[in-house]
Amino acid sequence: MKKIICKPETHPLTWRLRNDKKPVWIDEYCNKNGYLGAKKAFKNMKPNEIISLIKESGLKGRGGAGFPTGLKWSLMPQDESMSPRYLICNADEMEPGTYKDRLLMEQNPHQLIEGMLIAAFALRTYRGYIFLRCEYIEAAANLRRAIIEANRANFLGKNIFDSDFNFELIIHTGAGRYICGEETALINSLEGRRANPRAKPPFPANVGVWGKPTCINNVETISNLPAILLNGIKWYKSVSKSEDAGTKIMGFSGRVNNPGLWELPFGITALEILEDYAGGMQDGLRLKAWQPGGASTDFLIDKHLNLPMEFSSISKAGSRLGTALAMAVDNKINMISLLLNIEEFFARESCGWCTPCREGLPWSVKILRDMEKKQGRLGDIEILQQICYELGSGKTFCAHAPGAIEPLQSAIKYFREEFEAGIALKIFSNIKPITGIQSYIPNMN
CATH class of the missing domain: 3.40.50.11540 (NADH-ubiquinone oxidoreductase 51kDa subunit)
Structure with missing residues (x-):
């Protein structure tokens, strides 16, 4: 792991911080x-x-x-x-x-x-x-x-x-x-x-x-x-490695060897942060997915680790830089359980002002709970996808719901087989798959 030497010319936000972590008065x-x-x-x-x-x-x-x-x-x-x-x-x-x-x-x-x-x-x-x-x-x-x-x-x-x-x-x-x-x-x-x-x-x-x-x-x-x-x-502008000027406090949490945060230049890759600063994944674990900047950002996978941590590159990959404090998801974690935890938080924190957010987020939680218990129904994945669509950008009063469904839509994209494993096929083997779910979901346009 790299040892950071904080200097005024390279670490404008953190060079004054004390080694004993006491406040600078x-x-x-x-x-x-x-x-x-x-x-x-x-x-x-x-x-x-x-x-x-x-x-x-x-x-x-x-x-x-x-x-x-x-x-x-x-x-x-x-x-x-x-x-x-x-x-x-x-x-x-x-x-x-x-x-x-x-x-x-x-x-x-x-x-x-x-x-x-x-x-x-x-x-x-x-x-x-x-x-x-x-x-x-x-x-x-x-x-x-x-x-x-x-x-x-x-x-x-x-x-x-x-x-x-x-x-x-x-x-x-x-x-x-x-x-x-x-x-x-x-x-x-x-x-x-x-x-x-x-x-x-x-x-x-x-x-x-x-x-x-x-x-x-x-x-x-x-x-x-x-x-x-x-x-x-x-x-x-010179302290950055990117067209985004300056430095950013970035970090990694999850089951890495050295979770934490560091002031780093824009343009450093996620892989450098994970390996050189966070110390890589803990023994016996491998990276399954990661969120670039908080729970409301889309999941990316290991092939995206070489992306520079900057606004445009992460956006082009289908996520957002967000707060730039990434979370590493290891291969022992079930994505359904992780998504259930995330969506329960966002459903609870909805102000309830607009219908798509107030009703859509709890609906996704109910489906994920069933899937976690292997009691999902045929068509549930499609319903989740429709919820993600109906709660997308520009369709709700604020950005709470669009942010809340970002991890869900990306998890379905990259780990659909785990969602399929949550469907009780034996119980519902006689039910035909749902091809058009407009009858299940009201038109919210």
Whole structure:
């Protein structure tokens, strides 16, 4: 296994982290170039120049969607009379198998605070919220202490860096719902409402929290800002092996020898991460499948391991880079049982707002339960495929259901024989296979 030597020029997100895993507090953070990026922004740049810099840097959202950050910022109204306006950090990290934001918040909270300060100055927002997953108790405590330290140092509060800019930062712990990862559901929850997604348009950039312009970015995305401001665009693009700029916290979980996460350049292959950093599969096991970035991404198989970990390559292979924390599935795992566990989670976390998601996900769970007990019926695989179609992109109110069925549709594609093995052929030998299932599934178009 490779030993990572973290340096400022190659590991902008993690080089400050301590070997003993204790938090980096303000004195140590400032001794390691902390708040210099924010100071440069305040002293030498105008808000629109910062937005242009981030757009040119190629920074993409690290929450899973990969939307260009600078473009997202540019959608905020430029008319300063449209105030107040808000900045929200999405720290509701509930994607199964993902814990990268937790690392950054627990061990280096000031990096996130500096990134929030830079974004707030660029977007001219005077109040920011960190919407935090409620189970992240240690992260909440560390962030609160860091905010107090930053206020005392005049990095937050009034007249920051002797300017006329004021910025207040607040921690808001969520109620523990996966759907709050969707930005408009997060906004509803922050306002004290039920965490249902909102119709778009209008988009949060124009009508967000309390009807005001709002920008929402992920923890890892915001944590990139200090290094970009301090070191520039050319450097940021140079640390990548891909057209996707910068580095990404990537990892592998599952029955590998060294599960974990590491800051790595875009373009490194999944095989390199699995073998050189995660130490390969445990003795007696071989890789059966893997998910590139969380439970809501399509399964890939061993032939895809040589793909570079970047947005376009993983997309062309039929999956998504997502959070880039991969899960290895070994040959001892039954795919039906694994899918049942995944779909039970997504069915439980559905907000119930739209019919396809509310009814379709529990239906898939019922069928998978029968298949796990070898009591599936002829035609069940086709019904599952139809559910995947009806819950696909653009057919539901938000992206929850399309993400939920991605692992299911890919598992059927690569491991159909395991689904067939869950059908009780002896019991239903006299039943003809279903060729058209429109009579079983209502038209939801």
